Amino acid sequence: MDRFVVTYRIVAEDEADAAARAASIALEDTVEIPRDVVPAGYVEDVVLGRVESVTARGGGVWTALIGYHVDAVGRELPQLLNVILGNASILRGVKAVDLAPDAALAERFPGARFGAAGVRRLTGRASGGFVCPVIKPQGSSAETLARLCYLSAVAGADIVKEDHGLANQDAAPFRERIGACAEAVGRANAERRDQGDTTQALYFANLCGPPHQLRDQAYYAKESGAHGILLIPGLHGFDAMFELAQDPDFDLPIMAHPSHLGPYVLSPDHGYGHGMLFGQLMRLAGADISVFPNHGGRFGFSVDECEEIVRACRDPEGLGPAILPSPGGGMSPERLPDMMAQYGEDCVYLLGGSLLRAGDRIGELIAEMRAALSGRD
Amino acid sequence: MDRFVVTYRIVAEDEADAAARAASIALEDTVEIPRDVVPAGYVEDVVLGRVESVTARGGGVWTALIGYHVDAVGRELPQLLNVILGNASILRGVKAVDLAPDAALAERFPGARFGAAGVRRLTGRASGGFVCPVIKPQGSSAETLARLCYLSAVAGADIVKEDHGLANQDAAPFRERIGACAEAVGRANAERRDQGDTTQALYFANLCGPPHQLRDQAYYAKESGAHGILLIPGLHGFDAMFELAQDPDFDLPIMAHPSHLGPYVLSPDHGYGHGMLFGQLMRLAGADISVFPNHGGRFGFSVDECEEIVRACRDPEGLGPAILPSPGGGMSPERLPDMMAQYGEDCVYLLGGSLLRAGDRIGELIAEMRAALSGRD
Structure with missing residues (x-):
């Protein structure tokens, strides 16, 4: 055939x-x-x-x-x-x-560059689910966002992901924000190393466009010390992700955000199946991590739809290496044990609003998350 | 406010x-x-x-x-x-x-650069609906496609639009195809001028990506003699269109194709309203012409939905100048008088499959279309 x-x-x-x-x-x-x-x-x-x-x-x-x-x-x-x-x-x-x-x-279309195994290698964690706080809200200064990055990273986060709504607004312009956040995560990682920690936090910077500048922004993030990038294929196009995933010189992992993609899956009669869009097409376009809204949060995906996404991310018959699913959308620390039971270790567990609610207790919250998601190590 | x-x-x-x-x-x-x-x-x-x-x-x-x-x-x-x-x-x-x-x-977000009036000025037609044959199918050689361009243009087409599926396939690689088609339309326009015709056919070339090359492709098309470009915002992203529309040096009109956008409008409960997507957002992103599937063709838009799109393209309260709606999707010459009665002169009338069926009678078909769409001139 x-x-x-x-x-x-x-x-x-x-x-x-x-x-x-x-x-x-x-x-x-x-x-x-x-x-x-x-x-x-x-x-x-x-x-x-x-x-x-x-x-x-x-x-x-x-x-x-x-x-x-x-x-x-x-x-x-x-x-x-x-x-x-x-x-x-x-x-x-x-x-x-x-x-x-x-x-x-x-x-x-050879698929993701890093995949699940590659991202795990970059974090240094031999096992366990990945703890991924989300840095927000937009409107905050670069300094405020960088402080959240530092507090999350030093407490043991595996991935520090920017909110997809952090673009190039006046409150925290793109380059200023990337520089401050990368420095903050780098400082936290240095402290972790000094403490004998062999793992590190990966900082994923959100790109904003326009198209002919996306690649420059990705390289700027890399040169500033970011360990990965966040992209919104529903807005920048799947091809923007594919281009970076295939760029031999770029070599950072890519996290795909589902913003603006809802109409492709919400109708039973139109668009794509959940697994096809958030699993197969994300792998095709080179995502190493595919974010999707978990069941039971603010969005209306069912348990079956979420499991279909996870299966498609991990299917050994798919294009390129298996990638990491990343359920989010209103998750709280209390739900993590159940989520871990459902999704297992090769999964990026997002935590957004709850992180802000923790205020000065961010360190405790991250430690609690790591315990809930701990694997063999 | x-x-x-x-x-x-x-x-x-x-x-x-x-x-x-x-x-x-x-x-x-x-x-x-x-x-x-x-x-x-x-x-x-x-x-x-x-x-x-x-x-x-x-x-x-x-x-x-x-x-x-x-x-x-x-x-x-x-x-x-x-x-x-x-x-x-x-x-x-x-x-x-x-x-x-x-x-x-x-x-x-100042809207389209040319709008309906600007595109009309470029064609030289003082009035009447615009006759727009679509050049296809993919898989044809650049020479075959260029011949269709020539026959359509010399017979009096206002816009010669490439099919959105003409990308960079081996049968007719992007640069070879653009060069051949632009030359063919240019030759036809020269013959029209020699005959005393004060109007010309505008050749719209389809871009294919990747993102950081879209701008180069657009400039290549312009330098090759194309008069406009076709873009698919549902695949390349609305921002790709916006970037070209705002580029002070580019100055060619842009036609937006609806491919891959169906799920945004087909559900009553999700996505965008028809007028918002194919009118307001296309104007926002800088389209001068917005293609949509007409009612009664191969797709399922209703008369009301089509009229909502046309109103949004022309709404004087909208962003920037009014733009040209462009109904297509299985139109035939027999339907043109009714369509002209519904949509009027400031409209680009697509004709695809019927053009191929005409074979050597393309000239007669284009003349028949011009008559059906004639305005005051």
């Missing part, structure tokens, strides 16, 4: 309608012309999507497998997404739920 | 729930911390979103107006979208349906 295969969930009236809708997806996402004018030869034989199967699932729902040749893609990620769910994203009752890469796609 | 105001459609259980959900949006999209830990002073008074009103609409639906200060944004478009519908895009039953800019937002 020289094609990668996308599975679509299709709402249809009957068998014939389902078959017609599958055929229309195959046209829409490749040649985008009526079937009767598709040129014979290369365009028809190779470029045009090919319906491999259409299977009834009951309740007016069908599953269609459509194979696409990598020639319809080229090497650009936006065009790959055009083929997977470009115009078809606008068709009613069409949802992409799985991507099965072929060898040609895997060669062009 | 020193705030811009976003209107949200909220599904809620009762009045109190609606008020609580509005308050949670105001938190989520700005400070993203619990209300009780929002720092007093600047963060609480300025950065935090402010619920201006919550109004019952019946049927379990409320409308909430939330005011945001531009300080929560800065000058980057991704952060503006974070504030409008970032994390709130993941909340169930929350849809953004209107953006009312204040003076500060309008100063930072």
Whole structure:
């Protein structure tokens, strides 16, 4: 099979309608012309999507497998997404739920640089879930944010992540903020080393754009001492993440934030399946860590949807190495033991608002989190 | 009022729930911390979103107006979208349906460079709807695509638009394709001038990325003779469009393609209203022409939804100049008189598959379209 295969969930009236809708997806996402004018030869034989199967699932729902040749893609990620769910994203009752890469796609889109094992190696923690406080709120000065970074890092945080809303506002301009926070985490790590700690906190800086400056911002963060970057593929585009993940000189891990992506998963009939978007596509685009809103927090994902995301992040058949899922969105320290039981050690556990509530007790809170998430070490 | 105001459609259980959900949006999209830990002073008074009103609409639906200060944004478009519908895009039953800019937002996001009047000036047509054949399918050689460009342009097309699926595939690599198509349209325009025609065809080239090369690609297209560019904000990000629209040296019009944006409008409960996404946000990001799938074609937009898009593209209260709506998605020449009656002259009428079906009769088809869309001239 020289094609990668996308599975679509299709709402249809009957068998014939389902078959017609599958055929229309195959046209829409490749040649985008009526079937009767598709040129014979290369365009028809190779470029045009090919319906491999259409299977009834009951309740007016069908599953269609459509194979696409990598020639319809080229090497650009936006065009790959055009083929997977470009115009078809606008068709009613069409949802992409799985991507099965072929060898040609895997060669062009090799996945994350670090993955779960690589991020673990950078932290120095042999086992245990990762403690990840989130630095906020926006509107705070760079000094205030840097102090939170220091307090979290010195107390034993594994990853210190900036809020995705820290952009380039006047209260804490991008370069000033990155410099101050990186210095603060660096100082905390030095103190940890002096205490004989063999682990370190990784500082993930949030990039803000515009597009032609994202790469410069990423390098600025790296040169300032950041250990990773946070990106919002729903705003900067998945290709911005892919470009940095594939840049041979950049070599920092990337954390993907789900902001603005909600509409792609909230409807049962449109967009992507939870595992496909927050697992498969994040791996495809090079994320090492994929943040998603946990069930039971402020957002409405179900337990099953969250577990689907985690499975897709870890699936050994996926593109590149397994990556780290990162549930957040209103988590509290009390929930950590249950979360640890559900998600296990290879997981980044976010903590946002509760961190601020701790005030001067941040150190105790981080220590409590580490205990709840401790593994074999 | 020193705030811009976003209107949200909220599904809620009762009045109190609606008020609580509005308050949670105001938190989520700005400070993203619990209300009780929002720092007093600047963060609480300025950065935090402010619920201006919550109004019952019946049927379990409320409308909430939330005011945001531009300080929560800065000058980057991704952060503006974070504030409008970032994390709130993941909340169930929350849809953004209107953006009312204040003076500060309008100063930072001035809208399209050309708008409807500017594009009309570039074509040289004093009146009438714009005839816009779409060049495809992908998989064709650059020579074949260039021939379609020539035949369409010489026959009197106003805009020759590349298919959004023409990226950088081996069959017609980006630079080779752009060069060949620009040359073909240029040759056709020279012949039109020789015939005394005072109008010209504008060739819109599709960009493909990656992010740090988009600007170079846009300039390459311009230097090759392209008159405009096509961009997919749902894949490259709205900021990629904004950056080019604001670049003082670029000065070509931009056409926005709706690929991958379907899930933002297809659910009544999530994402954006049709007019907000394809009108207001396209203008905000600098599109001069906004492509959307017309009712009655292959996609499922209603007449009302299409008219909402057109109103938002033309609203004199919107950001920057009025822009051109561009309905497509399976249009045929027979439908043009009705479409002209509905959408009027300041509109770009796409024609894709039917163009290919015309074969050697492309010239007649374009002439027929011009007649159907003729205005006062």
